[in-house]
Amino acid sequence: MSGEPARDARFDGGRGRWVGASVPRREDPRLLSGRGRFVDDVHLTGMLHAGFVRATVAHAHLTGVDLEATRAVPGVVAAFDAADLDLGDVVALLDRPPEEFTPTTMPVLARDKIRFVGEPVAVVVARDPYAVEDGIEATVVSTDPLPAVVSEQTALAADAPAVHDEAPGNVLLDVTMFDTPGVDEAFAAAAADGIVVDLVTHSARQNALPLETRGVVAAWDDHDDQLHVQICTQVPHQVRTVIAHSMRVPERTVRVTVPDMGGGFGQKCVVGREEIAVAALARRLDAPVKWIEDRREALTAGFLAREQRYRSRAAFDTDGHITALDVDIACDMGAYSCYPFTAGIEPLMAAAEMPSVYRVPAYRVRARALTTNKAPSAPYRGVSRPQYVLAIERVMEHAARLLDLDPVEIRRRNVITEFPWTGINAVTYDPGSYLESLELAETIMRDEGWTALRERALGEGRFVGIGYCCFSERTGYGSEAFAKRKMQVVPGFDISEIRMDTTGAVVVTSGTMNHGQSHETTLAQIVAEKLGIDIAQVKLRQGDTERIAYGWGTFASRSATIGGSAVSLAAGRLGELLCRIAAHLLETRPENVALDGEGGVVQLDDPTQRISFADIADVAYLRAHLLPKEVEPTLSATASFDVPGDGTFSNATHAAVVELDPGTGRVEFLRYACVEDCGVVIHPQVVEGQARGGIAQGIAGALYEQVTYADNGEPSAASFIDYLVPTATEVPDISVDHLETPCATTENGAKGAGEGGTIGAPATVLNAVNDALRHTGVELDDTPVHPQTVLAALDDAATSREEATA
Amino acid sequence: MTSERQLVVLAVNGTEHELLLEPRQILSDVLRHELGLTGTHVGCEHGVCGACTVLVDGEPVRSCLVFAVQAEDAEVRTVESLGEGAELTDLQQAFRAHHGLQCGFCTAGFLMLAEGFLLQEPDAGRDEVREAVSANLCRCTGYQNIVDAVADTAARRRGSPGSSTQEAAP
Numbered sequence: 003m004s005g006e007p008a009r010d011a012r013f014d015g016g017r018g019r020w021v022g023a024s025v026p027r028r029e030d031p032r033l034l035s036g037r038g039r040f041v042d043d044v045h046l047t048g049m050l051h052a053g054f055v056r057a058t059v060a061h062a063h064l065t066g067v068d069l070e071a072t073r074a075v076p077g078v079v080a081a082f083d084a085a086d087l088d089l090g091d092v093v094a095l096l097d098r099p100p101e102e103f104t105p106t107t108m109p110v111l112a113r114d115k116i117r118f119v120g121e122p123v124a125v126v127v128a129r130d131p132y133a134v135e136d137g138i139e140a141t142v143v144s145t146d147p148l149p150a151v152v153s154e155q156t157a158l159a160a161d162a163p164a165v166h167d168e169a170p171g172n173v174l175l176d177v178t179m180f181d182t183p184g185v186d187e188a189f190a191a192a193a194a195d196g197i198v199v200d201l202v203t204h205s206a207r208q209n210a211l212p213l214e215t216r217g218v219v220a221a222w223d224d225h226d227d228q229l230h231v232q233i234c235t236q237v238p239h240q241v242r243t244v245i246a247h248s249m250r251v252p253e254r255t256v257r258v259t260v261p262d263m264g265g266g267f268g269q270k271c272v273v274g275r276e277e278i279a280v281a282a283l284a285r286r287l288d289a290p291v292k293w294i295e296d297r298r299e300a301l302t303a304g305f306l307a308r309e310q311r312y313r314s315r316a317a318f319d320t321d322g323h324i325t326a327l328d329v330d331i332a333c334d335m336g337a338y339s340c341y342p343f344t345a346g347i348e349p350l351m352a353a354a355e356m357p358s359v360y361r362v363p364a365y366r367v368r369a370r371a372l373t374t375n376k377a378p379s380a381p382y383r384g385v386s387r388p389q390y391v392l393a394i395e396r397v398m399e400h401a402a403r404l405l406d407l408d409p410v411e412i413r414r415r416n417v418i419t420e421f422p423w424t425g426i427n428a429v430t431y432d433p434g435s436y437l438e439s440l441e442l443a444e445t446i447m448r449d450e451g452w453t454a455l456r457e458r459a460l461g462e463g464r465f466v467g468i469g470y471c472c473f474s475e476r477t478g479y480g481s482e483a484f485a486k487r488k489m490q491v492v493p494g495f496d497i498s499e500i501r502m503d504t505t506g507a508v509v510v511t512s513g514t515m516n517h518g519q520s521h522e523t524t525l526a527q528i529v530a531e532k533l534g535i536d537i538a539q540v541k542l543r544q545g546d547t548e549r550i551a552y553g554w555g556t557f558a559s560r561s562a563t564i565g566g567s568a569v570s571l572a573a574g575r576l577g578e579l580l581c582r583i584a585a586h587l588l589e590t591r592p593e594n595v596a597l598d599g600e601g602g603v604v605q606l607d608d609p610t611q612r613i614s615f616a617d618i619a620d621v622a623y624l625r626a627h628l629l630p631k632e633v634e635p636t637l638s639a640t641a642s643f644d645v646p647g648d649g650t651f652s653n654a655t656h657a658a659v660v661e662l663d664p665g666t667g668r669v670e671f672l673r674y675a676c677v678e679d680c681g682v683v684i685h686p687q688v689v690e691g692q693a694r695g696g697i698a699q700g701i702a703g704a705l706y707e708q709v710t711y712a713d714n715g716e717p718s719a720a721s722f723i724d725y726l727v728p729t730a731t732e733v734p735d736i737s738v739d740h741l742e743t744p745c746a747t748t749e750n751g752a753k754g755a756g757e758g759g760t761i762g763a764p765a766t767v768l769n770a771v772n773d774a775l776r777h778t779g780v781e782l783d784d785t786p787v788h789p790q791t792v793l794a795a796l797d798d799a800a801t802s803r804e805e806a807t808a
Numbered sequence: 809m810t811s812e813r814q815l816v817v818l819a820v821n822g823t824e825h826e827l828l829l830e831p832r833q834i835l836s837d838v839l840r841h842e843l844g845l846t847g848t849h850v851g852c853e854h855g856v857c858g859a860c861t862v863l864v865d866g867e868p869v870r871s872c873l874v875f876a877v878q879a880e881d882a883e884v885r886t887v888e889s890l891g892e893g894a895e896l897t898d899l900q901q902a903f904r905a906h907h908g909l910q911c912g913f914c915t916a917g918f919l920m921l922a923e924g925f926l927l928q929e930p931d932a933g934r935d936e937v938r939e940a941v942s943a944n945l946c947r948c949t950g951y952q953n954i955v956d957a958v959a960d961t962a963a964r965r966r967g968s969p970g971s972s973t974q975e976a977a978p
């Protein structure tokens with residue numbers, strides 16, 4: 003057999019040949035040799051190029067768009083404003099009452115009103131991208147400016163201008179999701195005998211920043227009677243729906259396919275207005291049209307995330323047990339609700355899951371989505387979890403300090419250890435290894451000598467700190483879990499179809515959408531394992547609305563759990579069919595045969611009797627007269643999978659050791675350890691890669707990246723000079739240890755692994771920085787922590803020390 | 809505004825191409841869209857991400873910062889020149905073995921950066937490799953596996969394989 007994988011003893015446990023092994027990635031050869039096909043690599047004959055005229059003021063009435071000079075620019079073919087293009091708006095809805103949710107609409111091109119700098123106002127089409135730029139420059143946009151709403155304060159001010167007329171108070175969602183009995187009593191009791199932590203944490207606006215920007219190529223195909231839209235998206239079927247709706251054409255006349263994709267991280271799991279415009283242009287101009295977002299557009303007008311403020315009050319008894327949690331959450335969602343998730347995406351996630359891995363007996367939470375004159379938000383890897391985990395983990399640290407408890411100890415006393423656990427938030431947590439991961443992380447720190455170094459460093463005048471973060475992450479949200487969020491479209495299931503050809507090789511479809519997660523390899527591993535064939539005999543198909551009946555794409559760590567389960571079920575059904583035919587051909591009972599794990603079916607009471615898949619396929623297609631009567635020709639099977647109940651929770655503990663440089667304020671990592679549990683690991687190297695890459699993005703949020711605006715709403719981080727993306731010298735080596743608590747509800751025992759790294763890192767880093775500052779009295783509760791912040795903290799501490807000794 | 813096109817001869821991956829180009833056309837665009845060498849990617853067009861890195865006379869250069877006309881008389885090498893047919897080079901194989909790529913969008917830039925770097929600094933250890941690799945951005949991997957892949961290649965080319973992640977010690 004070719005391609006024998008390198009087995010990894012830890013995960014092999016007799017489970018099989020393919021699942022659990024770090025097999026070489028199937029997608030690598032083409033990506034390593036420049037033979038991948040990304041959307042900007044698509045070139046069609048006669049292709050035109052589109053670009054957008056964008057607003058330069060944050061908030062204004064749009065009084066005129068003059069495209070006359072634009073259309074006269076050499077090379078420019080056409081130019082349109084909203085009225086010319088006449089497309090339907092993008093509308094994302096929640097099934098919630100008006101006092102909780104205010105629906106708003108997002109036009110494809112701005113009409114009447116401008117709501118953020120970078121908002122598309124008109125579109126220019128030209129023969130080459132250089133002429134597009136010339137055309138954009140020639141366009142004159144007239145506006146009547148309004149004061150800009152750029153923060154929680156300006157949004158909620160009594161005289162604040164309304165970003166949307168429908169939402170005069172600039173609040174798009176306002177839910178008091180929980181107010182359980184006993185909150186006030188617990189705080190009263192803690193005030194008398196215990197402690198109360200009262201804490202405000204902020205996190206800055208961030209850009210998910212896939213290295214490949216967004217882009218699309220659209221072309222009408224007369225033969226298929228369809229508009230073919232090639233686009234880098236995580237959600238092809240949702241893109242199809244919105245394009246068809248906005249263009250007012252039947253969905254059948256739109257086909258969406260996805261080529262190789264250079265990352266997404268959530269930014270590409272919503273439908274962008276530019277892609278709708280380009281699709282419409284291709285039809286209107288009857289020519290292929292391409293649009294590739296440039297980096298400046300991606301930084302200023304792309305979907306953003308993470309700008310949140312938490313006020314967290316927590317009551318603890320004297321033993322360090324949390325007795326109540328009362329939280330107010332405000333998420334700055336920017337100018338529009340994204341499709342399909344709406345502006346509720348961040349606050350609803352935060353409010354539902356804030357109790358995290360702890361046994362919280364009483365809980366009150368109010369969460370709001372604010373609308374401001376900034377580029378709108380979309381889900382970004384982790385969605386609110388990096389923020390609520392940061393808030394609750396800072397609560398734990400503050401409580402530990404007030405009670406003089408070790409940070410690990412206070413977590414040990416509060417962490418959920420019995421499963422399934424139904425929390426105060428009415429969510430049922432399936433089995434995980436919360437305490438085990440925490441203790442393993444603590445052991446790593448102690449046994450490697452970091453705990454000792456931390457003590458020693460203090461005497462040497464060095465600022466060394468250790469930070470922990472213990473958390474879980476709901477992955478594999480099924481329809482039931484999403485229905486609780488009350489979105490009007492309810493994602494959840496996945497469908498897979500598997501087909502075997504005349505040679506015994508299979509093609510399997512998945513409604514998930516790879517954009518770097520290695521699905522071509524991992525989903526193929528699952529199929530190879532289930533059918534007992536070589537992975538080279540398995541080809542995955544994704545990202546084509548014609549080939550895949552329906553799919554929800556890839557987000558929320560759903561691919562291995564839900565998509566992986568669907569391909570596994572489909573492969574299992576195909577296996578049954580193969581066995582039925584084989585039994586007939588071997589002239590034995592169906593119960594007397596089984597898949598042999600080597601690409602064939604074996605007779606159980608006489609293993610010398612075996613028939614290969616190739617031979618079965620030969621009969622199924624080419625000599626169908628030999629088939630059993632009840633079996634139809636062709637070998638295919640379809641299956642769908644949905645996660646029941648509340649989904650499945652992955653968990654992890656991160657531990658980091660940092661040293662602060664008193665000269666530069668730089669935070670240097672001495673060690674970063676991740677102990678993670680995503681259930682059954684399909685491909686250890688891929689899981690570790692997801693953890694490391696995720697942690698890098700979490701570190702980015704903790705120490706570097708911040709989308710900033712001037713008071714007038716003008717973005718001030720419009721290039722990589724100002725938006726600081728960490729490089730190899732800022733991201734440390736990270737060890738990854740695996741615990742494995744198999745998921746009982748997925749087909750393969752896997753839980754999601756895509757987001758965890760990003761979730762745990764900000765709290766870990768912030769806790770470590772605070773630990774390094776522990777003897778200074780400074781507490782930092784906001785991210786990112788920039789060198790200036792550290793320097794100021796150290797300066798303050800030095801001044802107060804001098805004053806104390808003076 | 810559009811300016812006069814001029815005849816430019818570019819030597820790319822050992823082949824000479826005669827092209828009619830506007831002076832403002834940048835090398836990355838010409839490689840990708842005029843010559844169809846789409847292995848070179850563009851991530852920022854302002855010289856920071858390094859996705860567009862190619863070798864110009866053996867030196868790693870950001871092709872988004874160079875006008876195509878400036879590359880006349882030079883020897884340009886892109887990712888398409890690595891390997892023979894379907895055969896991957898030692899560096900490409902190391903990227904695969906160490907899982908040094910996820911989405912693969914940054915990969916050509918890192919490969920060309922590393923090719924140039926290893927030619928100039930064959931004795932580089934893991935720290936120097938990390939420093940060199942910090943010239944480019946990757947959003948997926950967290951860099952560790954890229955550093956491992958390049959350091960491993962350097963070690964193998966020196967005849968001492970097996971350099972990999974070092975555990976930090978207090």
Ligand code: FES
Nearest residue numbers: 851852853858872
């Ligand atoms: S595209 Fe050239 S450096 Fe980013």
Ligand code: FES
Nearest residue numbers: 910914946947948
């Ligand atoms: S692998 Fe995706 S950007 Fe590097």
